[in-house]
Amino acid sequence: MKIDMAYGSGGKQTSNLINDIFLKNFDNAVLAKMEDSAVLKVNGKIAYTTDSFVVTPIFFRGGDIGKVAVCGTVNDLLMMGAIPKYLTAGFIIEEGADMETIDQIAQSMSQAAREAKVKIVAGDTKVIEGKGGVYINTSGIGEIKTNGISISNCRKGDVILLSGNLGEHHAAIMSHRMGIENTIQSDCAPLRSMVKNLLDNNIKVHCMRDVTRGGLATVLNEVSKSSSCGVEIYEDSLPVSVQVRGFCDILGLDPLYMANEGKMIAVIPKSQAKKALAIMQKSRYGSNAAIIGKIVEGSGVIMTTALKGSRIIDILYGEGLPRIC
Amino acid sequence: MDKEQNVITKRIKVFGMIQGVGFRPLVFRLAEKYEIHGTVRNIGGIVEIIAQAAEDNLSSFLYDLRSNSGDEYEIVHILVEEINENILTEFKIIKSSSDHEVSIIPPDLPVCKKCQNEMDAMENRRYQNPFISCTACGPRYTIIEKLPYDRDHTSMEDFVMCQSCNKEYTDAHSRRFHAQTISCYDCGPYAIMNELKDKDAVKEAVNILNSGGILAVKGIGGYHFVCSPMIEETVLNLRKLKGREEKPFAVMFENIKSIEEYCIVSKEEKDILESKARPIVLLYTKGKSMAEATGKGGIYCGAFLPYTPLQILLTRNLGPLIMTSANLSGKPIIKDDDIILNLKSPYLNGVLYHKRRIVRSVDDSVAKVIDHKPQLIRRSRGYVPYPVFLPKWNKENTDLEIFAAGSDLKAAFCLYKKGSAVVSQYFGDLEELSVLEEYKSSFRDLSSLLQITPDLAICDLHPNYHSAGYAKNLGIPLITVQHHHAHIASVMAEFDLEGPVIGVAFDGTGYGSDGNIWGGEFLICEKSEFKRVAHLQYTPMLGGDTSMADAKKTATCFLLKAGLLPEIQDDRVPIIKGAVENNINTVLSSSMGRLFDAVSSILSICHENRYEGECAAMLEKEAVLALRKGIKPEKVTFALKENNGIIEIDPKPTLKTLCELRNSADKGSLALGFHYGVADVILMVCELIRNKQSVNTVALSGGVFQNTVLSERVLKLLREKGFLVYVNMAVPPNDGCISLGQTYIGLRKNG
Ligand SMILES: [Fe+3]
Ligand SMILES: [Mg+2]
Ligand SMILES: [Zn+2]
Numbered sequence A: 001m002k003i004d005m006a007y008g009s010g011g012k013q014t015s016n017l018i019n020d021i022f023l024k025n026f027d028n029a030v031l032a033k034m035e036d037s038a039v040l041k042v043n044g045k046i047a048y049t050t051d052s053f054v055v056t057p058i059f060f061r062g063g064d065i066g067k068v069a070v071c072g073t074v075n076d077l078l079m080m081g082a083i084p085k086y087l088t089a090g091f092i093i094e095e096g097a098d099m100e101t102i103d104q105i106a107q108s109m110s111q112a113a114r115e116a117k118v119k120i121v122a123g124d125t126k127v128i129e130g131k132g133g134v135y136i137n138t139s140g141i142g143e144i145k146t147n148g149i150s151i152s153n154c155r156k157g158d159v160i161l162l163s164g165n166l167g168e169h170h171a172a173i174m175s176h177r178m179g180i181e182n183t184i185q186s187d188c189a190p191l192r193s194m195v196k197n198l199l200d201n202n203i204k205v206h207c208m209r210d211v212t213r214g215g216l217a218t219v220l221n222e223v224s225k226s227s228s229c230g231v232e233i234y235e236d237s238l239p240v241s242v243q244v245r246g247f248c249d250i251l252g253l254d255p256l257y258m259a260n261e262g263k264m265i266a267v268i269p270k271s272q273a274k275k276a277l278a279i280m281q282k283s284r285y286g287s288n289a290a291i292i293g294k295i296v297e298g299s300g301v302i303m304t305t306a307l308k309g310s311r312i313i314d315i316l317y318g319e320g321l322p323r324i325c
Numbered sequence B: 001m002d003k004e005q006n007v008i009t010k011r012i013k014v015f016g017m018i019q020g021v022g023f024r025p026l027v028f029r030l031a032e033k034y035e036i037h038g039t040v041r042n043i044g045g046i047v048e049i050i051a052q053a054a055e056d057n058l059s060s061f062l063y064d065l066r067s068n069s070g071d072e073y074e075i076v077h078i079l080v081e082e083i084n085e086n087i088l089t090e091f092k093i094i095k096s097s098s099d100h101e102v103s104i105i106p107p108d109l110p111v112c113k114k115c116q117n118e119m120d121a122m123e124n125r126r127y128q129n130p131f132i133s134c135t136a137c138g139p140r141y142t143i144i145e146k147l148p149y150d151r152d153h154t155s156m157e158d159f160v161m162c163q164s165c166n167k168e169y170t171d172a173h174s175r176r177f178h179a180q181t182i183s184c185y186d187c188g189p190y191a192i193m194n195e196l197k198d199k200d201a202v203k204e205a206v207n208i209l210n211s212g213g214i215l216a217v218k219g220i221g222g223y224h225f226v227c228s229p230m231i232e233e234t235v236l237n238l239r240k241l242k243g244r245e246e247k248p249f250a251v252m253f254e255n256i257k258s259i260e261e262y263c264i265v266s267k268e269e270k271d272i273l274e275s276k277a278r279p280i281v282l283l284y285t286k287g288k289s290m291a292e293a294t295g296k297g298g299i300y301c302g303a304f305l306p307y308t309p310l311q312i313l314l315t316r317n318l319g320p321l322i323m324t325s326a327n328l329s330g331k332p333i334i335k336d337d338d339i340i341l342n343l344k345s346p347y348l349n350g351v352l353y354h355k356r357r358i359v360r361s362v363d364d365s366v367a368k369v370i371d372h373k374p375q376l377i378r379r380s381r382g383y384v385p386y387p388v389f390l391p392k393w394n395k396e397n398t399d400l401e402i403f404a405a406g407s408d409l410k411a412a413f414c415l416y417k418k419g420s421a422v423v424s425q426y427f428g429d430l431e432e433l434s435v436l437e438e439y440k441s442s443f444r445d446l447s448s449l450l451q452i453t454p455d456l457a458i459c460d461l462h463p464n465y466h467s468a469g470y471a472k473n474l475g476i477p478l479i480t481v482q483h484h485h486a487h488i489a490s491v492m493a494e495f496d497l498e499g500p501v502i503g504v505a506f507d508g509t510g511y512g513s514d515g516n517i518w519g520g521e522f523l524i525c526e527k528s529e530f531k532r533v534a535h536l537q538y539t540p541m542l543g544g545d546t547s548m549a550d551a552k553k554t555a556t557c558f559l560l561k562a563g564l565l566p567e568i569q570d571d572r573v574p575i576i577k578g579a580v581e582n583n584i585n586t587v588l589s590s591s592m593g594r595l596f597d598a599v600s601s602i603l604s605i606c607h608e609n610r611y612e613g614e615c616a617a618m619l620e621k622e623a624v625l626a627l628r629k630g631i632k633p634e635k636v637t638f639a640l641k642e643n644n645g646i647i648e649i650d651p652k653p654t655l656k657t658l659c660e661l662r663n664s665a666d667k668g669s670l671a672l673g674f675h676y677g678v679a680d681v682i683l684m685v686c687e688l689i690r691n692k693q694s695v696n697t698v699a700l701s702g703g704v705f706q707n708t709v710l711s712e713r714v715l716k717l718l719r720e721k722g723f724l725v726y727v728n729m730a731v732p733p734n735d736g737c738i739s740l741g742q743t744y745i746g747l748r749k750n751g
């Protein structure tokens, strides 16, 4: 069954959509009350964030827009040392979208929420003219577990850990758009257990950041800027799967600039580097975690290449723009 | 003769390459000869002479000054004015004054004939001295710390002159009168190897090289790695020492005769080999061959002659030697002793050095002969920092001082002041951080040396160029210039052209004004403006620098666009196709360099550029061999169409012919045919433009024109049809010319 403008009218069809899909999938007591607002109980300081999700295609190997919408917001909360508690979800649906598609998205959101131990406690739906697209906004609240984790908190000598292989989400999406059959899957995942394990084991995390759009290069540049420090990474140490490496080589892509949906960096004191790495590697989604670099004097991001050269890693401008003559 | 009545006084200002070449002593001797009283001194880079004598004597004096030019010094310009002056009683050299005139710093000079003779004379006190020099020879640019060029402003200040040297230094009739680099066995510098000194050190070095070892030897602008080019294993070890270097190595020969055993040397090539700059000259190989790992199967040998006394001693004892800049994988040439002495590698068997500091590093220059004229490939030692004079701008823009950032590959910046544009030494690829640091510190160095404080910066349009980023951060007014426009403007700068000219800019990659990748461009250039009138048709290509080096992938992209897919055997085709069709990480390219790559791959000649231009060089090799064998070129053509008033050159017919014939026809005839086809289409397009716009002048620039077969063919065709054709002479046609072109455009815009 296709969704048409009537589903956005606020009338019966709207309430069908809410009951049959959202209430069913997001099943929890707060939402079920259907009040104008969710009334929540939280302890101490909270972290609060929002993000909107636009992904084409909606379904891809390793995930879909719903999973990304939950994981994205959950991970943003986690990066502040907050344990995610509640999410809200707003849907903008273009007419012509399949009811079944929306149901699948909601199911996938519900599953991701369960894994991340968050409740989706409020929501909204609008239907607009279009070609069957779906866009999702999620907001989230998390309880701060550890104070002072900040992108401006990195210190010289700190070590940078990356939680796993680069570029998988981006490569999966691109493969889909090109109609290429391969085994590359999006890395889309909530990083709750990894972050919790680090914090529970008293790792003095100075900074965490999820590595999403713009890739590792962008995140590291943000670190350098906010903490007024230099960042040094080693090309040799960057984890990239064989499949993604091959895919990138053909397309001329650089995994450093590719989007991920379930990867983070953690910047921690050198003394705890080994312990932290072991914790990451034992955590779910962390088996390929690696120490990739360190915080140094100076400014900007410098990579020591496999051939012992060094190059500046800038923020991406103009995808794939070649420089060489 | 009634002296009182005929005596007049003139102030003579001499511009040119007259610093550090014994010019003032020469003026002194000339003054003696013609009984002239007065003074000579350096002011900045100009020499000022006050000359008082009878009018006839003054004329003779000026005549001699001018007519000697070109041998040991080079006068560009002389200004003479008559002044009122009291009667003077002698002629003397007076102390230099540095004020704000344009400084002309001499490039480094090779050992002169006279010094070589002294080296060979057993009774001479500098017999076989590795540092012999005089006013006409020796290092200059690489040892000068600041102007004026006096000994205590150079790294020679570390050596105290002995009494004998001091006597020569102060004797106006000596060849070493005021020779700032004067030295001998007593005062040093000394050749050092391990614990050994001078002759013993050289002997030890000879022994190690003789037994197949690799040495680092200190030169003028930096260290060289040196070894025999004949021993395969040694040369392979050298490649390991340098780290993945794939380029053919340059070889230094004792003399022309020795070169001729291995290479074909024309009259013009001999002249450049022996010129003051002593560049590496790319010569066609013949006869005796060296180890495979030296030349890497190319048809060129980069040959050059010794320019330091130490190199003379080594090549004399050992014959041909690989002499390649001592650097590691893409990093700058090493110039400091402590760095090379601490370089731990199992492949380096020793260091032959001395303690005369190299103040700034400068690589060897590279040149070749095209159309019987020298063409620079890399402009560095021996040429830098000699300016390119832009005479038109000398007066009009007296105050504007410019920094032009150049390009990111083959980076070289340009500093401009009062009609002289100083293009810096070559730095290499700025992607490597240490090269970028070198570029930045050299800007600070050279601008302070030349006393230039730029009030205008110019850079490339490319948003990701490090050079452009640097220029933007200088905090002075900034102009951006399109890459290929700068190519053509560099030719206009060299020949003082105002335009309109038909600029043909063929290279690998440049950022276009429309955001696409250009490189097969026909531009009408006039003054500071350009208009794109024709280009190689756009082909979607995969992005990223690594894709650009992958000729097989490039070929696939071209064939996809031309609808010739079944011709390719590449298991990556589905992904490449998927990317191109879905616009994933693709760019639109009109690059002619890429077409050369593609053709090289289609003909199975070379599939990858392990170093810049490898595929094109190997393609050219096949064409050259075909020419030598008298093989007829296959007919290869392009199609022309017009799109919004712009001519688009479609390579489809070319690709079709090559694909159809590649398994049946002779490879050489196809390679040659392709070169001729490109030349033909240049002519066709130029004629179309001439018919429409009545422009008869053509300027060629861009790395593609380093190709001898193409360049000579296209020059011939264009001249036959009455075109007036200009190509780069003072700077390379590759990106080494960009900063000069940028400077020209900056001046035009502000003129
Ligand atoms: Fe170029
Ligand atoms: Mg986010
Ligand atoms: Zn000499």
Ligand SMILES: [Zn+2]
Binding pocket: B161, B162, B163, B164, B165, B166, B183, B184, B185, B186, B187, B188
């Ligand atoms: Zn001496």
